[in-house]
Amino acid sequence: MSAAAQSHIFLGADHERSERRTWWVIWLCGAMMVAEIVGGLLFGSIALVADGLHMSTHAGAFLLAALAYRYARKHANDPRFSFGTGKFGDLAGFTSAIILAMIALLIAYEAIHRLFFPVPIHFAAAIPIACLGLGVNLVSAWLLAGGHHHEHGHGHSHGAAHHDHEATHRLVTDQGVVALEIFEDGVPPCFRVRPENGQILSASATTVETMRPDGTSQVFTFQDQGGYLESREEIPEPHAFKAHLRVGPHVSAVTFEEHEHAGGAAHRDNNMRAAVVHVVADAAVSVLVIAGLLLAKAFGWSWMDPLVGIVGSGVIASWAFGLIRDTGAILLDMTANRSMAEKLQQAIEAEGDEVSDLHLWRLGPGHLGAIISLRTEKTHGPAFYRAKLARFRSLSHVTIEVEHLTAKFQ
Structure with missing residues (x-):
């Protein structure tokens, strides 16, 4: 059994930056909440007070996200967490x-109630407040998205995994300097050979x-594509x-190495995702509300306001369900990436060994x-198989158990 000393800090690459952005949004929502409640009380606007209380629910959701970021960071080295604190974001996302x-559900209930029992709408106060809420949500979304990026190495994605190849190799030949690369952008993987100084290469003399x-x-073998040579065979x-x-x-010799990263859900920060969903959902509802209020005011369609509420609740519920499904799967340790699990098995079994049990989780x-x-008739130890999996860069904690079949007969 091999479980060499490894770091148990499994936080996202942008963890601290995301934490700071979340606190900025909390201060923005908190300031707007106080301004709306105080302003509503001073000027007698119950609609303004109601929107201020509504803003408090978002501030609470962002506070939950920020505290999850902070707790995960402060306790990242706590030995009580066997596999680190990386799942605190998923727990916060699930709760959010x-x-x-x-x-x-509350919006849908209130909207259905108002559909059957309409209440007078104060358009002069409601429309500006809805526009103000939309503005705050757009600023919040901009703050949360600020600086968010993904690092992409040389190479292109396949399915659910991302491949990083070594940089293009530049080689000195009798024909001058040429560049040899693996190209797979929208085409099956193939070799390309490019002359660096405009020289003409012979496809028939290149392999x-x-x-x-x-x-x-x-x-x-290669064929001339005008300016570069491309291999006929797929790699x-x-x-x-x-x-x-x-x-x-x-003849020049080079080594190509491939590093494979789990893509999609395996890299997703569900804590930040939950915060963004809150903002985007409220912004979408604000747009619907503004449109509904304007139509209701222009044509006297009082039923438009509750109808918009029902549609908005459906949109929010859909996004909430997707977030619950994804974070719940992570909290229950479902296989994070089936494609990568298959590639792990293929890598281990490439030389005839047999994987008897495999668990992959986020x-x-x-x-x-x-x-x-795994079972093997060879004498290789866990270190040999760990080296075979080195190209899977997203594997941060690997335990390998080797059963030597020949040992049974000794």
Whole structure:
């Protein structure tokens, strides 16, 4: 069994930056909440007070997200958390989604009630407040999105995983400097050879021979694409091998390594996602409310306001359900990425070994844990198989159990 000393800090790459952005939004919503409640009390506007109380629910949701960020960061090294604190964001996102679903139900209930028992609408106060709420939500969304980015290496995504290849190799040949790369942008993976100084390369005199760790080799021939050469044959996965580029009589050797990252849900920060859903949902409802109020005022359609409320509650409920489903799956340790689980098994079994048990789950944004049990007739230890999985960069905690079948007969 191998579970070498590893770091148990499984926080997202933008954890501290996301925490700061969340606190900025809390201060904005808090200031607007106080201004609306105080202003409503001073000027006798119950609608303004109501919107201030509504703003308090968002401030509470953002406070939950900010506290989850802070707690996860402060207790990241706490040994009581066997697999770190990376899931605090998912727990906060799950809780926030439950609150969002309850808000959707309350809106739907109030809207249906008003559909059958209409109440007079004070358009002069309601429309400006709805516009103010929309403005606050747009600013909040901008603050939450500020600086959010994903690092992309050289390479392109396949399915649910992201591949990072080593940078393009520049080689000196008898024909001058040429660039050898793996190209897979919208086409099957292939080699491309580009002359650096405008020289003309002969497709018939150019080949690439790959040699993989398991000893298999393959020769790739080229065709002229005008300005560069492209291999006729598709490069099979994985893209990790030694490549011998032959240009005329000259041969150059390079090594291609591939690093694979889990994409999609495995990298998603559900704490920030929940905060953004609160903002976007309220902004969408604000747009619907403004449109409904304007139509109701222009044409006397008093039923438009509650109808918009029903539609808005449905939108919020849909987003809340998606967030509950995704965060709930993470909290229950469902397999984070089936495609990556299959690739892990293929990597282990490439030389005839057998995976008897495999568990893959999310530890935090961008971090996966894996426990793998395998049977082999060889003498390899856990370190050998750990090295085979090194290209899976999202694997932050790996435990490998090796059962040597020959030991049964000794």
